[in-house]
Amino acid sequence: MSIPTVTLNNGVEIPQLGLGTYKLPPQDTRDLVLRAFDAGYRHLDTAQMYRNERAVGEAVAAAGLPREEVFVTTKLNNAFHAHDDALAAFDRSLEELGLDFVDLFLIHWPLPAVGLYTEAWAALEEIYASGRARAIGVSNFQPHHLRRVLDEGTVVPAVNQVEVHPWFANEEVRAFDAAHGIVTEAWSPLGRGAVLADPTVARIAAAHGRSPAQVVLRWHVQRGDVVFPKSATPERVVENARIFDFELSAEDMAAVTALDRGERTGSHPDEENRTDR
Numbered sequence: 001m002s003i004p005t006v007t008l009n010n011g012v013e014i015p016q017l018g019l020g021t022y023k024l025p026p027q028d029t030r031d032l033v034l035r036a037f038d039a040g041y042r043h044l045d046t047a048q049m050y051r052n053e054r055a056v057g058e059a060v061a062a063a064g065l066p067r068e069e070v071f072v073t074t075k076l077n078n079a080f081h082a083h084d085d086a087l088a089a090f091d092r093s094l095e096e097l098g099l100d101f102v103d104l105f106l107i108h109w110p111l112p113a114v115g116l117y118t119e120a121w122a123a124l125e126e127i128y129a130s131g132r133a134r135a136i137g138v139s140n141f142q143p144h145h146l147r148r149v150l151d152e153g154t155v156v157p158a159v160n161q162v163e164v165h166p167w168f169a170n171e172e173v174r175a176f177d178a179a180h181g182i183v184t185e186a187w188s189p190l191g192r193g194a195v196l197a198d199p200t201v202a203r204i205a206a207a208h209g210r211s212p213a214q215v216v217l218r219w220h221v222q223r224g225d226v227v228f229p230k231s232a233t234p235e236r237v238v239e240n241a242r243i244f245d246f247e248l249s250a251e252d253m254a255a256v257t258a259l260d261r262g263e264r265t266g267s268h269p270d271e272e273n274r275t276d277r
């Protein structure tokens with residue numbers, strides 16, 4: 001199964017579907033990632049906060065794929081927004097992953113009460129200039145956080161990774177991203193599994209002979225977002241990649257979009273200020 005790519009604002013191509021690795025059981029991470037590679041995945045989403053960069057890197061090494069065929073994202077943890085801390089944390093990520101460069105490095109949360117995200121962004125710009133991250137971006141940034149990055153920085157973030165799923169369409173942030181050439185990455189694309197029981201999703205899935213997860217992931221990709229569902233179940237990892245051989249109609253798309261009820265599974269970015277994770 002070949003997975004299409006989306007072109008970032010610096011020309012780098014990112015596979016539109018990847019594997020989320022948050023809370024993958026540590027002892028199974030390597031095997032699950034290898035299974036994902038077998039199923040056609042070439043994009044892995046990890047983070048310093050997930051404490052699994054080493055296992056992810058071991059799987060990349062074990063797969064033996066050419067480095068340029070694998071897209072690896074990691075994210076700066078919340079305690080390291082000060083400039084020198086961010087540089088040192090990035091070095092540790094490369095060491096844990098066993099890589100010379102990552103494809104995408106993100107600020108995980110803006111932490112407005114800490115107030116250092118533009119300082120962290122300056123550090124990411126230096127990392128980008130050094131060539132050790134092929135692209136840099138942010139995660140969980142609201143438009144007013146992005147506005148400061150755009151005003152005070154010199155590099156436009158390539159992506160903004162935010163919560164998006166049928167119960168939380170996050171349209172305002174997606175529209176701001178699109179207006180500024182920033183690709184939206186949809187985290188928790190399955191609403192952590194909860195939206196799969198929605199009757200509208202189930203009805204559309206039955207009509208297409210697909211699973212609810214495939215319908216929800218297909219809805220995301222037809223909206224143009226990048227997704228990386230997480231599953232610790234090998235069969236589901238395979239199932240989640242089989243979404244490029246069918247299409248939702250305009251009516252199907254509208255019906256799923258209409259499920260938006262503003263329901264987050266995670267923190268509001270203005271309220272998340274924890275630096276101890």
Ligand SMILES: NC(=O)c1ccc[n+]([C@@H]2O[C@H](COP(=O)([O-])OP(=O)(O)OC[C@H]3O[C@@H](n4cnc5c(N)ncnc54)[C@H](OP(=O)(O)O)[C@@H]3O)[C@@H](O)[C@H]2O)c1
Pocket residue numbers: 019020021022023045046108139140161162186187188189190191192193196211213214228229230231232233236237239240266
């Ligand atoms: N930047 C951020 O702040 C942030 C925050 C959250 C997540 N993320 C990223 O986004 C990724 C995905 O988000 P997520 O892990 O929170 O949630 P998710 O991918 O929306 O949902 C994962 C849940 O759905 C279940 N699932 C997966 N595929 C399924 C299928 N085909 N059928 C039925 N159930 C299925 C999984 O169960 P099993 O595992 O038991 O199969 C798991 O319980 C993360 O792993 C991480 O990489 C980023």
